[in-house]
Amino acid sequence: MLDKKGIAQRIAQELQDGWYVNLGIGIPTLVANYVPEGLSVEFQSENGILGMGPFPYEGEEDADMINAGKQTVTLLPGASIFDSATSFAMIRGGHIQLTVLGAMEVADNGDIANWKIPGKMVKGMGGAMDLVASAENIIVAMMHTNKRGQSKLLRQCSLPLTGVKCVKRVVTNLAVMDITPQGFKLIERAPGVSVDEIKSATEGRLVIEGDIPEMQL
Amino acid sequence: MLDKKGIAQRIAQELQDGWYVNLGIGIPTLVANYVPEGLSVEFQSENGILGMGPFPYEGEEDADMINAGKQTVTLLPGASIFDSATSFAMIRGGHIQLTVLGAMEVADNGDIANWKIPGKMVKGMGGAMDLVASAENIIVAMMHTNKRGQSKLLRQCSLPLTGVKCVKRVVTNLAVMDITPQGFKLIERAPGVSVDEIKSATEGRLVIEGDIPEMQL
Amino acid sequence: MNKLVKNAAEAIEGIQDGMTLMLGGFGLCGIPENCIAALAEQGISGLTCISNNAGVDDFGLGLLLQKRQIRKMISSYVGENAEFERQMLSGELEVDLVPQGSLAARCYMAGAGVPAFFTPAGYGTEVAEGKEVRYFNGKPHILETALEADFAIVKAWKGDRFGNLVYKGSARNFNPAMAMAGKITIAEVEEIVEPGELDPNFIHTPGVFVQRIFEGTNYEKRIEQRTVRQKTQS
Amino acid sequence: MNKLVKNAAEAIEGIQDGMTLMLGGFGLCGIPENCIAALAEQGISGLTCISNNAGVDDFGLGLLLQKRQIRKMISSYVGENAEFERQMLSGELEVDLVPQGSLAARCYMAGAGVPAFFTPAGYGTEVAEGKEVRYFNGKPHILETALEADFAIVKAWKGDRFGNLVYKGSARNFNPAMAMAGKITIAEVEEIVEPGELDPNFIHTPGVFVQRIFEGTNYEKRIEQRTVRQKTQS
Numbered sequence: 001m002l003d004k005k006g007i008a009q010r011i012a013q014e015l016q017d018g019w020y021v022n023l024g025i026g027i028p029t030l031v032a033n034y035v036p037e038g039l040s041v042e043f044q045s046e047n048g049i050l051g052m053g054p055f056p057y058e059g060e061e062d063a064d065m066i067n068a069g070k071q072t073v074t075l076l077p078g079a080s081i082f083d084s085a086t087s088f089a090m091i092r093g094g095h096i097q098l099t100v101l102g103a104m105e106v107a108d109n110g111d112i113a114n115w116k117i118p119g120k121m122v123k124g125m126g127g128a129m130d131l132v133a134s135a136e137n138i139i140v141a142m143m144h145t146n147k148r149g150q151s152k153l154l155r156q157c158s159l160p161l162t163g164v165k166c167v168k169r170v171v172t173n174l175a176v177m178d179i180t181p182q183g184f185k186l187i188e189r190a191p192g193v194s195v196d197e198i199k200s201a202t203e204g205r206l207v208i209e210g211d212i213p214e215m216q217l
Numbered sequence: 218m219l220d221k222k223g224i225a226q227r228i229a230q231e232l233q234d235g236w237y238v239n240l241g242i243g244i245p246t247l248v249a250n251y252v253p254e255g256l257s258v259e260f261q262s263e264n265g266i267l268g269m270g271p272f273p274y275e276g277e278e279d280a281d282m283i284n285a286g287k288q289t290v291t292l293l294p295g296a297s298i299f300d301s302a303t304s305f306a307m308i309r310g311g312h313i314q315l316t317v318l319g320a321m322e323v324a325d326n327g328d329i330a331n332w333k334i335p336g337k338m339v340k341g342m343g344g345a346m347d348l349v350a351s352a353e354n355i356i357v358a359m360m361h362t363n364k365r366g367q368s369k370l371l372r373q374c375s376l377p378l379t380g381v382k383c384v385k386r387v388v389t390n391l392a393v394m395d396i397t398p399q400g401f402k403l404i405e406r407a408p409g410v411s412v413d414e415i416k417s418a419t420e421g422r423l424v425i426e427g428d429i430p431e432m433q434l
Numbered sequence: 435m436n437k438l439v440k441n442a443a444e445a446i447e448g449i450q451d452g453m454t455l456m457l458g459g460f461g462l463c464g465i466p467e468n469c470i471a472a473l474a475e476q477g478i479s480g481l482t483c484i485s486n487n488a489g490v491d492d493f494g495l496g497l498l499l500q501k502r503q504i505r506k507m508i509s510s511y512v513g514e515n516a517e518f519e520r521q522m523l524s525g526e527l528e529v530d531l532v533p534q535g536s537l538a539a540r541c542y543m544a545g546a547g548v549p550a551f552f553t554p555a556g557y558g559t560e561v562a563e564g565k566e567v568r569y570f571n572g573k574p575h576i577l578e579t580a581l582e583a584d585f586a587i588v589k590a591w592k593g594d595r596f597g598n599l600v601y602k603g604s605a606r607n608f609n610p611a612m613a614m615a616g617k618i619t620i621a622e623v624e625e626i627v628e629p630g631e632l633d634p635n636f637i638h639t640p641g642v643f644v645q646r647i648f649e650g651t652n653y654e655k656r657i658e659q660r661t662v663r664q665k666t667q668s
Numbered sequence: 669m670n671k672l673v674k675n676a677a678e679a680i681e682g683i684q685d686g687m688t689l690m691l692g693g694f695g696l697c698g699i700p701e702n703c704i705a706a707l708a709e710q711g712i713s714g715l716t717c718i719s720n721n722a723g724v725d726d727f728g729l730g731l732l733l734q735k736r737q738i739r740k741m742i743s744s745y746v747g748e749n750a751e752f753e754r755q756m757l758s759g760e761l762e763v764d765l766v767p768q769g770s771l772a773a774r775c776y777m778a779g780a781g782v783p784a785f786f787t788p789a790g791y792g793t794e795v796a797e798g799k800e801v802r803y804f805n806g807k808p809h810i811l812e813t814a815l816e817a818d819f820a821i822v823k824a825w826k827g828d829r830f831g832n833l834v835y836k837g838s839a840r841n842f843n844p845a846m847a848m849a850g851k852i853t854i855a856e857v858e859e860i861v862e863p864g865e866l867d868p869n870f871i872h873t874p875g876v877f878v879q880r881i882f883e884g885t886n887y888e889k890r891i892e893q894r895t896v897r898q899k900t901q902s
Contacts, residue, residue: 018669020876040669042830042876046534047460047607050874051830058662063463063655064591064603070461070514070658077864078669078830080874081603083610083638084460084486085542088535092553092781093848095876116560122522122531123513129561130535133554134781164558235435237642257435259596259642263768264694264841267640268596275896280697280889281825281837287695287748287892294630295435295596297640298837300844300872301694301720302776305769309547309787310614312642328792339756339765340747346795347769350788351547381792539782548773549804551785570783570813579804602869635836636870 002173002190002215007141009034009217010188011100011171014139015041022046022091022131024101025069027141031100042078044096046127048087051079068127088127092134099135101128103142103167105157108183108204110167112140113159125162132163144172144201151203153177153184174198176215182207188215219390219407219432224358226251226434227405228317228388231356232258239263239308239348241318242286244358248317259295261313263344265304268296285344305344309351316352318345320359320384322374325400325421327384329357330376342379349380361389361418368420370394370401391415393432399424405432435641438595438626439648442472445620449478449585452505456541456581456612457485457495458588461514461658464605465494466589468622468650474498482506484581486537486608488518493656499527508581510534514658533561536578538611544580545614545643553578586616589650590639593623594630597644598637606638613639622650669875672829672860673882676706679854683712683819686739690775690815690846691719691729692822695748695892698839699728700823702856702884708732716740718815720771720842722752727890733761742815744768748892767795770812772845778814779848779877787812820850823884824873827857828864831878832871840872847873856884 002010008030015021015035022044023029032052035041043052045067052067053074061072075081082090090096105113112132115125132138145151153170169187170177175198176188183205186198189212199206219227225247232238232252239261240246249260249269260269262284269284270291278289292298307313322330329349332342349355362368370387387394387401392415394401400422403415406429416423439445446469449455459465473481474497481504488507489496498504499517506528512518521527532540533555543551552575556562566577588609590599599621601609613619621639626649673679680703683689693699707715708731715738722741723730732738733751740762746752755761766774767789777785786809790796800811822843824833833855835843847853855873860883 042669044876045604047463048604050876051868055661055663057665061657061660061662062603063657064605066461066463066604066657066659068460070463071661072657072659073661075868077862078828078832078875079868080832080871081606081868082871082874083601083606084534084538084608085611086874088538089776089780089848090874090876092535092539092555093779094781095779095848111558119523122519122529124509124511124531125533125561126511127534129533129559130553130555133557134535161559259435261642262838264697265838267642268634272895272897274899278891278894278896279837280891281839283695283697283838283891283893285694287697288895289891289893290895292634294628295594295598295641296634297598297637298634298840299637299640300835300840301768301772301842302845303640305772306542306546306614307640307642309769309773309789310545311547312545312614333794336757339753339763341743341745341765342767342795343745344768346767346793347787347789350791351769378793539780543785546773548785548787549809550802551777551782553782568784575783600869635834 001193005030006217007171007173010176010215011139011141012036015039019097020044020095021098022096026102028100028102029069046087046091048082048084049079051076088130091130094134094136096135098137099131100139100141101131103140105152105154105159106140106167106170107154107157110165110179111157112162112167113157114162116160118160128162132166138166138168140167140170142172144174151201153202153204155204174201180207186212188213190215218410222247223434224388224390227393227432228356228358229253232256236314237261237312238315239313243319245317245319246286263304263308265299265301266296268293305347308347311351311353313352315354316348317356317358318348320357322369322371322376323357323384323387324371324374327382327396328374329379329384330374331379333377335377345379349383355383355385357384357387359389361391368418370419370421372421391418397424403429405430407432436595437597437645437647439646441648442468442622445469445646445648446472451478452480453584454482456583456586456615457483458609458612459485460607461487462489462494462656464589464607464609466587466622467653469587469620470494470497474501477501477503479503480505484508484583486510486534488512488515490514491517508532510537538608540578540581541611541615544582545611548580550577550579581615583616586612586619588613588619588621590621590623592625592627592632593621593647594627594632596629597621597641597647598632599639599644600632601638610639613643618645619643621647623647624653625649669830671831671879671881673880675882676702676856679703679880679882680706685712686714687818688716690817690820690849691717692843692846693719694841695721696723696728696890698823698841698843700821700856701887703821703854704728704731708735711735711737713737714739718742718817720744720768722746722749724748725751742766744771772842774812774815775845775849778816782814784811784813817850820846820853822847822853822855824855824857826859826861826866827855827881828861828866829881830863831855831875831881832866833873833878834866835872844873847877852879853877855881857881858887859883
């Protein structure tokens with residue numbers, strides 16, 4: 001079974017040289033720590049940065065330089081700054097090759113819910129609806145089940161949707177799955193996790209074809 | 218009767234302090250030469266300049282600094298440069314207080330034609346359609362009649378339109394007229410021009426109320 | 435061309451109860467601190483505020499929420515403010531949540547004279563309810579409309595009396611698009627410079643979009659998430 | 669992140685007969701001279717060219733018109749080119765004239781993922797024929813669609829191997845919006861600089877929009893209307 005860092009590490013394997021990547025808040029943010037050697041990728045922050053670097057050294061924080069999670073960050077050489085309208089022009093226009101974001105629920109048709117629990121949590125969708133409606137390549141990073149042990153991979157989302165039929169791949173603490181017309185197609189098992197464990201943790205349709213390899217981290 | 222410079226001079230009287238102004242090619246360009254003392258106005262060029270100044274001194278021309286008429290120009294302090302999309306965002310968004318342009322024909326309902334003579338001259342509309350559709354305050358600068366002596370102030374335009382019901386005021390070599398629901402309303406006569414001369418040179422409906430003063434230049 | 439006003443109090447003259455304001459910033463970054471303080475002081479109320487976020491409890495738009503000056507918020511993310519959430523859940527505060535990219539575009543489009551446009555964002559969600567759907571290249575889009583404001587209030591780094599503005603770092607965010615959208619746009623800046631000092635090639639907001647400008651004072655520039663790394667390993 | 673190519677010949681690889689190209693520039697100002705020369709040399713034909721103007725008879729896109737490489741032009745103003753007018757009036761060349769602001773917006777919107785938008789420009793004229801009309805605030809608007817291109821070719825002043833671009837003066841014009849709109853965007857620049865040399869706060873086109881970049885040579889930068897004043901009177 002993977003921890004959050006493991007999920008991020010596995011997703012980092014999806015990166016390709018020259019890609020522009022938008023990482024959501026939470027587990028997705030950790031992906032930046034595992035960029036494979038020799039790959040050049042640029043991270044976009046939807047508040048208006050391309051080429052985000054690591055956190056600043058202590059004492060060098062700049063209130064005017066934050067990421068979409070409101071954390072102080074730095075810029076790498078080749079970075080650029082732009083306004084929110086331009087930032088979402090990039091996103092909506094399909095110029096970002098990979099979007100990684102968290103989710104409360106994912107349905108086996110690619111629907112995603114991650115912005116609202118009616119009557120309870122109403123923080124807003126931020127940039128998530130623009131991201132999921134626009135990107136070609138959307139990977140969800142999340143735990144397979146919620147705190148009460150219920151599956152977050154469903155036949156149908158119960159929460160208000162963020163986007164429809166948009167998720168391409170899901171990476172959880174248990175498995176890597178692709179969204180196919182037949183449902184979640186199991187691609188890889190997390191280390192030490194059996195196909196049966198994944199089955200029982202997945203409420204949505206799960207497609208299992210042939211031997212399912214274990215992830216190589 | 219006014220010459221082209223006189224028309225420009227009369228239009229310059231319309232300028233107000235703090236206005237942003239777009240001047241079309243031809244007579245309108247000359248308006249910049251007659252800005253009343255003490256008024257601060259900024260000239261916009263739709264290829265991406267605010268704060269256009271005079272022509273450069275000989276030898277100081279810069280191929281990268283031209284106006285919409287493709288003439289080499291300079292910038293004044295406080296000028297800014299932007300791209301074409303932003304330039305027309307300004308225009309379409311109603312941020313320019315006055316637009317002055319030439320016309321082949323103006324109708325007494327405010328229609329204007331200035332971009333095409335079918336089968337003959339097809340240079341294109343450039344930015345004229347955006348300007349006339351967007352600006353609140355459009356003044357046409359032109360000669361009252363064409364080279365064959367025919368009126369250019371018509372009941373209805375015969376040439377393909379640039380915009381409908383958009384012209385607010387017309388300044389010609391003979392008169393200043395406002396567009397009203399009743400037609401061209403005569404506001405001022407050019408020096409030495411009689412109301413009858415204006416009447417006979419105007420094909421569209423002409424409204425004459427009371428004494429018509431002569432322009433003060 | 436002189437758009438200089440003395441201070442925030444003079445800049446916000448004419449803002450009345452019940453008006454719609456746009457306020458730049460992302461989180462607490464790049465927010466018009468001086469004007470927010472002046473609005474709080476004057477107690478103008480019944481406001482509709484268009485702003486990506488709603489500040490935190492004791493800073494940014496949180497200051498206006500505390501004093502119940504805001505009737506309605508149009509935002510994309512409001513997660514950092516407990517008082518906001520309380521007012522919203524209790525129904526005291528009307529909230530219209532808008533996808534962040536649509537929010538930015540709706541400001542930009544208002545400034546650009548485009549009253550409506552199609553975007554894929556929000557299709558199939560609550561956001562699309564009641565909106566026209568149309569397919570382009572086989573993909574569903576919804577029709578979104580431009581957002582207008584009686585006043586837009588933005589914060590820039592430097593500016594001149596023509597209203598030309600330059601922003602610093604990610605404090606740019608929503609400010610340029612909102613500057614375009616206000617019927618009257620107020621800019622507060624950290625430093626007023628002489629016309630000509632800002633390179634015309636590198637002005638972020640041309641002065642034509644700005645009606646009033648002043649040099650703000652005592653910027654706190656609070657950091658919400660101070661994240662750092664240690665210098666021990668180089 | 670290395671988008672550097674050697675020269676124009678390498679940059680235009682993959683451009684084929686019958687493709688749609690966008691080319692930046694206003695008149696002869698800010699046009700991609702090197703790429704136009706390479707297109708002329710390689711004789712790629714049947715092109716649809718989206719460009720505000722069509723050059724003059726012996727420069728700019730006029731070079732491609734001379735060699736009959738262009739099947740269709742999408743432009744706003746084509747007044748400076750006798751050969752163009754001849755081909756258009758004779759029917760050899762298809763021409764779609766578009767209001768200049770709509771042209772710029774249709775490029776920008778393509779790059780921004782907005783497939784259609786309403787604009788007042790052209791309502792009631794030939795341009796509106798066959799287009800949807802809708803009223804907003806009592807004013808008629810027409811629905812315009814985004815323009816896409818197989819390749820966009822732009823000219824900038826400086827750039828780096830990440831594709832970041834900076835333009836000079838009014839040579840900016842259509843280049844930034846077109847840079848956003850190409851499926852593949854080629855940028856030719858007067859000077860390639862090291863990443864980090866361009867201030868991140870003042871980059872006009874972020875590198876994400878650019879796929880290939882090279883340092884051009886022998887820029888002629890012809891002036892169409894050399895207008896000057898005398899120094900005699902100060």
